[in-house]
Amino acid sequence: MEEELAGAFELYAELFAEKLKLALRQNYPYAPGFDNARAPIGQANKVSGGIPEGYNTNLVDSVEATYNVGAQQVEVFMNDYWQYVNDGRRPGTYAPIRPLMKWAMTRLGLQEGEAKSAAFGISRNLFKFGIKPTYFFDIAIEQLPKQIDEELYEQLGLSIDNFLNQLIQNAIPANPNINIQVV
DSSP states (O other): OHHHHHHHHHHHHHHHHHHHHHHHTSOOOSSOOTTSOSOOOGGGGGOOSOSOTTOOOHHHHHOEEEEETTTTEEEEEOOTTHHHHHHOBOTTSOOOHHHHHHHHHHHSOOOHHHHHHHHHHHHHHHHHHOBOOOOHHHHHHHHHHHHOOHHHHHHHHHHHHHHHHHHHHHHSOOOTTOOOOOO
């Protein structure tokens, strides 16, 4: 019974991880600022389509969800900056330079000096405009019940039936004169 229930929750965890990845790949406006305060300029207004399937992003690739049997809960793991992507970042605070430098060197292929300059520019832009929230986590939670199909409900139903049958059979002492049938 416990194995069947754990299997159902493991499936739930996998479905949730997939929904998070799909929500992250949606088409979000390019750098409009927290309150849409920044008008798109230059190439920014030509970006569309969201993150294509197979495109390497640290956040999408970091998403994992598992069912912890001991704690009886679904645990979600992803890079620690997920909250800034989900909730956005209000203007008025500078972003840390080192992670931005690392991103610019890795993603853009810049050398250290160029990456440092780019990181300061990005941090200043975040200070002025912030980052608009994506609410990808909330979107994934809203879409998850639609994804859970009858197979999962059937698996949970069978598990509960098996559990109740075992409970009844174990709770009542064996008596050859009593015949119990659970329907």
